[in-house]
Amino acid sequence: MNPEVFVQQAMSVISDDPYDRVPSMVIQMMTKPDVVFDTHCHIFDKYCVTKNYFLLRLLGNLDPDKSFDEILEQIVGSNKDNEFDELFKIMKMKNMTEVLDHYLQNFACQQNIVCVPLMMDLDEGWYFKAEKTQKDQILELKEIMQHRAILPFLSVDPRKAKKRGDNNLYKLFLDAFTPDENNNRFFGIKVYPALGYLASDVSLWPIYRICEAKNIPVVTHCGGSIIRSYQNDYDMYGYQIKNNEVVSLKYHLNIKNSKERANFLNHPKHWEVVLKKYPKLKLNLGHFGGIDNWLQLSKTGRNEVIETINRLMGYENVYADISYDIVENKFAKVFLDNYDNNITIRNKTLFGTDYWMALAAGDFKKNAGEFLTKCGPRKDKLMHENPMTYLFKK
Ligand SMILES: [Zn+2]
Numbered sequence: 001m002n003p004e005v006f007v008q009q010a011m012s013v014i015s016d017d018p019y020d021r022v023p024s025m026v027i028q029m030m031t032k033p034d035v036v037f038d039t040h041c042h043i044f045d046k047y048c049v050t051k052n053y054f055l056l057r058l059l060g061n062l063d064p065d066k067s068f069d070e071i072l073e074q075i076v077g078s079n080k081d082n083e084f085d086e087l088f089k090i091m092k093m094k095n096m097t098e099v100l101d102h103y104l105q106n107f108a109c110q111q112n113i114v115c116v117p118l119m120m121d122l123d124e125g126w127y128f129k130a131e132k133t134q135k136d137q138i139l140e141l142k143e144i145m146q147h148r149a150i151l152p153f154l155s156v157d158p159r160k161a162k163k164r165g166d167n168n169l170y171k172l173f174l175d176a177f178t179p180d181e182n183n184n185r186f187f188g189i190k191v192y193p194a195l196g197y198l199a200s201d202v203s204l205w206p207i208y209r210i211c212e213a214k215n216i217p218v219v220t221h222c223g224g225s226i227i228r229s230y231q232n233d234y235d236m237y238g239y240q241i242k243n244n245e246v247v248s249l250k251y252h253l254n255i256k257n258s259k260e261r262a263n264f265l266n267h268p269k270h271w272e273v274v275l276k277k278y279p280k281l282k283l284n285l286g287h288f289g290g291i292d293n294w295l296q297l298s299k300t301g302r303n304e305v306i307e308t309i310n311r312l313m314g315y316e317n318v319y320a321d322i323s324y325d326i327v328e329n330k331f332a333k334v335f336l337d338n339y340d341n342n343i344t345i346r347n348k349t350l351f352g353t354d355y356w357m358a359l360a361a362g363d364f365k366k367n368a369g370e371f372l373t374k375c376g377p378r379k380d381k382l383m384h385e386n387p388m389t390y391l392f393k394k
Contacts, residue, residue, distance in 0.1 A: 003161070003206040006170035010210045014177050018215050018392045021177075021187050022151070029149035032112040036379075037387035040219065040286055040323035040352025043100040043117040043150075045093050047132040050122060054091055056226065057360055086359040096137075097144055103355045104148075107365055109372055114149045116352070116391075117141070118190040118219060121155040123167075125195030125229035135166045138176050142184040151187035151391065152176075153219060157195065161203035173207060177216075187391070188217040194262040196229035198251065199270040200238035205277075212278040215394055220271070222309070223287025223324060225262035232261060239273045246277050266290075268308045275315050282390060284350060285309050288320040291328045298334035313348045319390050322382075323352030327367040332374045339378060350390060351383040 015021070022030075029035055046054065093099050100115070108115075119137060123129050132140075134155075141152040154176040160169035176186035189211065193199050199220060211218050221227075233254050240249035255261040268285050275281060288294070289305040297303040312318045325331045339345050358364050372379060 001168050001170040001174075003170065003203070006174070007206050007209060009174060010177070011213065013174075014210065014214045014216075016214045017394055018187070018217075019394075021185055022392075023145040023149075023184050025145065025147065025149045026114050026151060029112060029114050034110065035112045035114060036110060036383035037114050037116065037351065037391070038108070038353050038355070039116045039284065039350040039387050039390070040321045041103065041115050041117055041355040042120065042357060043096045043103065043115075043144075043355075044120050044137070045096050045099050045132075046091055048096070048130055048137055049120055050126060050128040050130055052128060053122060053126070053227075054087070057087060057357075084360065086356075086364070090356050090359070096140055097148070099356065100144065100148060100150070107353070107355055107368075109368065114151065116151050116153060116188070116219075118153045119155040120190075120192075121157050121160075122195070122227075124157045124159040125192075125197075125231070133167065134172055135175060138172070138186070139180075141186070142180045142182070145184040146182050153188040153190045153217075154186050155190045155192065156204065156207055157192075158197050158201035158203035169203065170206070173210075188219060191218060191220040192227075193265040193270065194221060194225055194228040196231050196253075196265070198236050198238035198249075198265070200240070200249070200273045202237045202239070202248070205239070208274060208278045208281055212281045215282065217282040217284065217391060219284040219286050219321070221287070222266055222268050222285040222305075222320070223290030224292075225259050225266060228258055228262035228265075230258050232256065232258070238270075239277070241273050241276055246273055268305060268312055271312060275312060275318065279315055280317055281315075282317040282393075283312075283315075283319065284390060285312070285318070285320040286352070287324050287354070288322050288349070291325045291331060294325060294331055294334055295328075297338075298330065310342070310344060313344045317390070317393070319348045319350050319386065321350040321352040323354035324358050324361070326351075326353070326371040327358045327361045327364055329367060329370065332371050336374060336378070346381060347386065349382055350387050351379075 090099060121134060144150060156169060160167060179185045236251045236253055238249045239246050255264055289309055293303045293305045297306055309320050
């Protein structure tokens with residue numbers, strides 16, 4: 001589908017009122033006085049990703065950059081404390097409803113919760129294709145909306161702009177945002193630059209235009225680099241700011257170390273040009289830069305990634321979520337110090353868990369619970385007030 005036709009269609013059929021996209025289960029949930037939002041979680045099952053995705057989660061950094069000995073050592077040393085038992089359970093689940101219910105029954109901080117599940121699309125940036133197509137995943141998530149309080153986010157990959165048929169990026173977007181027979185449709189989109197593209201990729205430009213015009217929230221991965229592409233040495237086409245103008249950019253990606261490459265692609269600075277062009281875009285920088293940057297901030301008092309996020313938060317609708325970070329026990333102190341002393345952080349931070357990614361990071365329930373206890377009365381802003389503005393403001 002060509003981008004002009006896409007923009008024309010999307011402009012005419014998609015509402016600019018986020019409330020039109022809220023399913024009745026979420027409306028009902030939002031009548032509960034203590035309702036909270038988990039703005040960043042994942043409920044995809046094994047058929048939505050690939051076998052080696054699970055291997056990677058199990059083995060942490062199993063990647064071609066490591067030596068054979070290092071990988072062997074990791075395999076031998078893993079699962080000493082049954083730390084992967086939770087992941088094995090997820091691997092055995094048959095569909096996304098089971099994965100979601102496992103969260104709601106065992107890990108959610110309370111019963112009255114609205115979840116924002118983010119899809120994952122590894123088709124273009126990974127070695128193998130998932131068994132369940134994106135189109136089928138969209139159908140399944142819309143079906144789940146009929147019975148559970150969720151606001152699903154579609155993963156978008158600019159390399160799918162060139163695909164034909166059902167797997168075309170713009171076609172998938174229209175599919176997701178078109179109501180099904182129960183009037184259920186998607187609520188937001190997910191961008192994952194570490195899979196091998198720039199946040200300002202030319203093929204995402206029409207998508208951002210629609211998201212800004214229709215108040216569709218965007219979340220981008222802006223943290224850890226475990227999930228990343230292993231392709232290198234190719235040209236990327238996006239935009240940049242030159243003499244205060246938005247102009248096109250051809251960038252030759254050539255960073256040999258895949259972790260460094262992912263850190264480069266994940267960097268929030270790439271969003272600067274997107275926000276210059278679409279200043280009202282609702283954007284959530286997922287993981288608030290990631291735990292390593294927060295730990296560095298707590299050690300040295302400075303961190304360039306977090307400072308960039310702070311600057312971008314100057315835009316009206318830019319937020320950051322603290323998913324995954326909350327399970328690292330050193331995070332609470334440094335984050336809450338910053339929260340208390342910085343009004344932007346106070347108004348622009350969103351609670352999220354990163355279930356089930358975070359299950360591999362230790363005792364999720366205990367650690368997340370301790371974090372929330374330390375938050376005390378700040379919970380209301382993080383889990384309710386700020387998410388409400390990010391998700392629903394028109
Ligand atoms: Zn995530």
